[in-house]
Amino acid sequence: DAKTTQPPSMDCAEGRAANLPCNHSTISGNEYVYWYRQIHSQGPQYIIHGLKNNETNEMASLIITEDRKSSTLILPHATLRDTAVYYCIVRVAISGGGADGLTFGKGTHLIIQP
Amino acid sequence: DGGITQSPKYLFRKEGQNVTLSCEQNLNHDAMYWYRQDPGQGLRLIYYSQIVNDFQKGDIAEGYSVSREKKESFPLTVTSAQKNPTAFYLCASSSQLREYSPLHFGNGTRLTVT
Numbered sequence: 001d002a003k004t005t006q007p008p009s010m011d012c013a014e015g016r017a018a019n020l021p022c023n024h025s026t027i028s029g030n031e032y033v034y035w036y037r038q039i040h041s042q043g044p045q046y047i048i049h050g051l052k053n054n055e056t057n058e059m060a061s062l063i064i065t066e067d068r069k070s071s072t073l074i075l076p077h078a079t080l081r082d083t084a085v086y087y088c089i090v091r092v093a094i095s096g097g098g099a100d101g102l103t104f105g106k107g108t109h110l111i112i113q114p
Numbered sequence: 115d116g117g118i119t120q121s122p123k124y125l126f127r128k129e130g131q132n133v134t135l136s137c138e139q140n141l142n143h144d145a146m147y148w149y150r151q152d153p154g155q156g157l158r159l160i161y162y163s164q165i166v167n168d169f170q171k172g173d174i175a176e177g178y179s180v181s182r183e184k185k186e187s188f189p190l191t192v193t194s195a196q197k198n199p200t201a202f203y204l205c206a207s208s209s210q211l212r213e214y215s216p217l218h219f220g221n222g223t224r225l226t227v228t
Contacts, residue, residue: 041221
């Protein structure tokens with residue numbers, strides 16, 4: 001699986017958009033980009049995933065550059081409850097199953113300031 | 115509500131004792147996983163199982179054992195051979211129906227061995 005690089009920490013003001021970058025310059029054509037977040041002392045929570053196109057759901061938007069070497073997770077209106085560690089992961093999708101888990105690095109600690 | 119239940123939330127053991135951590139899911143997922151997390155670190159994969167009565171070692175399986183006798187249950191035993199057992203343990207599951215199925219996590223068991 002391709003390696004990802006994320007800043008160790010970021011601050012964002014409450015109510016503003018939080019933009020979390022991820023670099024995955026060695027990503028291959030069949031690797032998806034996944035984002036998870038982990039609030040202190042809880043299990044990680046799936047946020048969103050994408051392959052080539054930008055994606056949006058009720059939690060966030062995912063912007064993937066045209067060359068797929070980097071992506072940005074956007075939380076449009078950050079609240080204090082969005083304070084968490086955010087993990088960017090790239091992973092080959094295996095058709096028909098055979099998933100062997102995801103590799104979680106240290107992620108970005110996002111702190112939402114009141 | 116469907117989800118993953120890990121129990122207990124906190125567990126204390128004396129050094130040299132084996133201890134079993136429980137993980138139950140009612141999501142009808144085929145695949146289940148155990149991760150370990152140390153303070154300030156990412157998650158490391160211990161074991162995973164794609165189907166009942168079958169499981170594979172992850173990156174740090176030494177000192178751990180698992181069983182998968184039922185689809186809903188994937189208990190993890192931390193044996194006395196595990197040199198540094200104190201950690202936060204997370205169980206997850208995923209569907210095998212789609213190639214990009216996300217992981218669903220429980221809220222973890224914090225094990226302290228003294």
